[in-house]
Amino acid sequence: MSIRGKHDPLFITIYSNCACTFRFSLQMYSSGNPTNIANPVKDANVQVDIKTASGRLTLYQTTLCERLQWDKLNADINLDPRGVLDTYNENDIQLICCQADASILWLVPNVVQTRFIQSLDWEMDMDIIFTWVLTRDRPKGKEVVKYERTIDPPYLPKKSDVQKVLNGSMNSFRIYNLYPRYFRVTGSGDIRPLEQEEISVSADLVINRVDNEWWSFHDVNSSNVTGCGRLTGPMAIIISEETPPQGIIGDTLSKFSIWGLYITFVLAVGRFIRLQCSDLRMRIPYENLPSCDRLIALCEDIYAARAEGELGVEEVLYWTLVKIYRSPHMLLEYTKTE
Structure with missing residues (x-):
């Protein structure tokens, strides 16, 4: 048995398919830099x-939040006494400081407030939901991440206190364990509390009644936390993990992680090559014979006999062709080069 030469048709087909696949893979990889780059939080708001x-009412909402880089903070400020952030890159850590006063007015009509106060007597359940919404540049389709937490019942204020604040006989009520102080935003676009740090924030919600009405958020432990200066509202320490840059590879890694890359390139491209190369021995009688002139002539004779209505001749020629293909020896004889 001779080794296939570089001019063999089957060899050329396989080589061309593999070369095209390889060039396609190189082009895909060249469109993205596998090195991750910083992906800081660009915007933050609290609700x-x-x-x-x-029903549901929004008490406090602010979009006035500053984002301070960790390495730009005053060296005298120690926001990590336990050292849990030492393993992270300083470029990925930010201090988010929000204003205590809401950026929207309390414009709920008195009749709605009255009905809501009455509903606190009628209903057994009362929920308070705290939400952080953070915006980054990447990954595409997941630029906005949300952390939403429903406060556990033991940490809720008394219903009577909430009623008194809404009807004007009190100005504030306290909520405990609103949210964790430390967050980690993953490269795939999820926001999670930092497991090693379980410091939770408690706050007083205060309604201000002057010419207009608005709510304020006052961190109970703000005196123990420095770094935000005059901003005494919601504060959090965010670790935003690095993500791949823009490009096909970067977008794939950002959205689907390394498993998405594996499925896209290894399984898909591998399956394509496998389909091109599978069952080659079954294709040899049709694609890799020395000379098929006699077999082609036999097929043309079958077509001519059918066209002339010589069905008996057609059947004899047809079974002759089947017999040739069923016998490797006869097939080799009929396809020899003269």
Whole structure:
């Protein structure tokens, strides 16, 4: 048995398919830099809602939040006494400081407030929902991440206190364990509390009644936390993990992680090559014979006999062709080069 030469048709087909696949893979990889780059938080806002079976009201909301880079903070400020952030890159850590006063006015009509106060008597459940919304540049399709937490019942204020604040007989109520102080935003676009640090934030929600009405958020432990200066509202320490840059590879890694890259390139491209190369021995009688002139002539004779209505001749020629293909020896004889 001779080794296939470089001019063999089957060899040329396989080589061309593999070369095209290889060039395609190189082009895909060249469109993205596998080195991850910083992906800081570009925008942040906070919201506190109260909910009963009768509906949901937004008490406090602010979009006025500053983002301070960790390496730009005053060296005298120690926001990590336990050292849990030492394993992270300083370029990925930010201090988010928000204003205590809401950026929206409390414009709920008195009749709605009255009905909501009554619903607190009728309904057994009252929920308070705290939400962080963070915006980054990447990954595409997951630029905005949300951390939403429903406060556990033991940490909720008394319903009577909430009623008194809404009807004007009190100015504030306290909520405990609103959210963790430390967050980690993953490269794939998920926001999670930092497992090693379980410091939770408690706050007083205060309603201000002057010419207009608005809510304020006052961190109970703000005196123990430095770094935000005059901003005494919601504060969090965010670790935003690095992500791949823009490009096909970067987008694939960002959206689907390394498993998405594996499925896209290894399984898909591998399956394509396998389909091109599978069952080659079954294709040899049709694609890799020395000379098929006699077999082609036999096929043309079958077509001519059918066209002339010589069905008996057609059947004899047809079974002759089948017999040739069923016998490797006869097939080799009929396809020899003269």
